[in-house]
Amino acid sequence: MKSPRTRRSACLPLVVLLTALVVAGCDRGRLPKPAASPTTTQAAAAAPETLPEPTLEDNPLHRDIRLPPMHCELPQVDSNAASQQRFVQAAIDCLNDSWLPVLRAAGALTAWAGAERPALRIIDRLGLLDCAGEQVQPTDSQAFYCAGSIFWPTEGRGGVWIPDRGNWTAREAYRAHTLFVVMHEYGHHVQELTGIERRADLDKSVTGWDSESGLRTSRRAEQQAQCLGGVATAAAKLGGTVSPREADYMIAVQEMVAEERIHGTAASSLRWSEAGYHSASTSSCNTWTAPPSEVE
Numbered sequence: 001m002k003s004p005r006t007r008r009s010a011c012l013p014l015v016v017l018l019t020a021l022v023v024a025g026c027d028r029g030r031l032p033k034p035a036a037s038p039t040t041t042q043a044a045a046a047a048p049e050t051l052p053e054p055t056l057e058d059n060p061l062h063r064d065i066r067l068p069p070m071h072c073e074l075p076q077v078d079s080n081a082a083s084q085q086r087f088v089q090a091a092i093d094c095l096n097d098s099w100l101p102v103l104r105a106a107g108a109l110t111a112w113a114g115a116e117r118p119a120l121r122i123i124d125r126l127g128l129l130d131c132a133g134e135q136v137q138p139t140d141s142q143a144f145y146c147a148g149s150i151f152w153p154t155e156g157r158g159g160v161w162i163p164d165r166g167n168w169t170a171r172e173a174y175r176a177h178t179l180f181v182v183m184h185e186y187g188h189h190v191q192e193l194t195g196i197e198r199r200a201d202l203d204k205s206v207t208g209w210d211s212e213s214g215l216r217t218s219r220r221a222e223q224q225a226q227c228l229g230g231v232a233t234a235a236a237k238l239g240g241t242v243s244p245r246e247a248d249y250m251i252a253v254q255e256m257v258a259e260e261r262i263h264g265t266a267a268s269s270l271r272w273s274e275a276g277y278h279s280a281s282t283s284s285c286n287t288w289t290a291p292p293s294e295v296e
C-alpha cells in the first residue's frame with residue numbers, strides 16, 4: 001500500500017555564521033512509502049499495511065546506544081565540488097560503519113525504512129530536484145536530507161567565518177563545520193531508519209506543517225539530529241577521526257546556528273548537541289519527551 005506523502009517547503013540554515021556562511025543542514029520531511037525490502041526478517045513476513053507504526057517517545061533509538069570509536073581517515077576538504085564530494089562520501093561511509101551495526105544490534109531498524117545506506121546526491125546547481133517522487137526547489141545552498149538521500153549543494157559554500165576560538169585556519173574550520181553537517185544529516189538518516197522520520201511526518205500532516213504543533217515537531221526532529229551529531233562527534237574523537245580540539249569546536253559553534261522556527265534557537269541547538277557529545281549515548285537524545293521549553 002502506498003502511503004500518502006507530503007513535504008514541507010522550508011529548508012533553513014542549520015548553521016549561519018554571521019557572514020558568508022558555509023555549512024548548514026536540514027531535513028525535508030515527507031511520508032516515505034513502506035520499504036520494498038524490509039530491513040528485518042520479522043517484518044519481511046508482514047504485509048506493509050500490517051506493519052506497526054513506529055513510535056517517537058519510546059522508540060528503541062532512545063535506549064543506551066553507543067557508537068564504537070570511529071577510526072576513519074577523512075581527506076582534506078575545500079570548497080571545490082570534487083573535494084566536497086570526496087570528503088562527504090568518506091564521512092558517510094564512516095558513519096555507515098559506525099551507526100548501522102549498533103542500530104541493528106539494538107533492534108532499532110524498522111521495516112518502514114528504505115536502504116540502510118544513504119545515497120549522496122551532489123547538487124552542482126540549484127534547480128528542481130526529485131525528493132521522494134516530488135519536485136522540490138532548494139532556495140539556498142544548504143545540505144538537506146530527504147528519503148534516504150543526503151543532498152549536498154556544492155555552490156555557495158566557499159566563505160568561512162572563523163569564530164574566535166583559537167588559532168583556527170580557514171581549512172580547519174571548514175573541515176570541522178562540514179563534518180558536523182554530515183553528522184547532522186546522518187542523524188536524520190538514523191531517524192529514517194528507526195521510523196522516527198515517518199512518525200513525525202505523519203504527526204505534522206495531521207496538525208499542519210506550519211502550525212505551532214507542527215513546527216514544534218520539526219524542532220524536536222532537528223534538535224534530535226543535533227544530538228545524534230553530538231553522539232557521532234564523541235565517537236569520532238574517541239577513535240581519533242578528529243582531535244579533541246576539533247571535536248570541542250564542532251560542538252561549540254552550534255551556539256551560532258540561525259534561529260528560526262523549524263530548527264529552533266541557538267541555545268537549544270547547542271544544548272542538544274552537547275547532550276549527545278557529553279553522554280555519547282542516544283539515550284540523551286530523546287527530544288520527544290522533553291518539555292517544550294527545551295525544544296524552542
Ligand SMILES: [Zn+2]
Pocket residue numbers: 014025026027184185188222225
Ligand atoms: Zn536537519
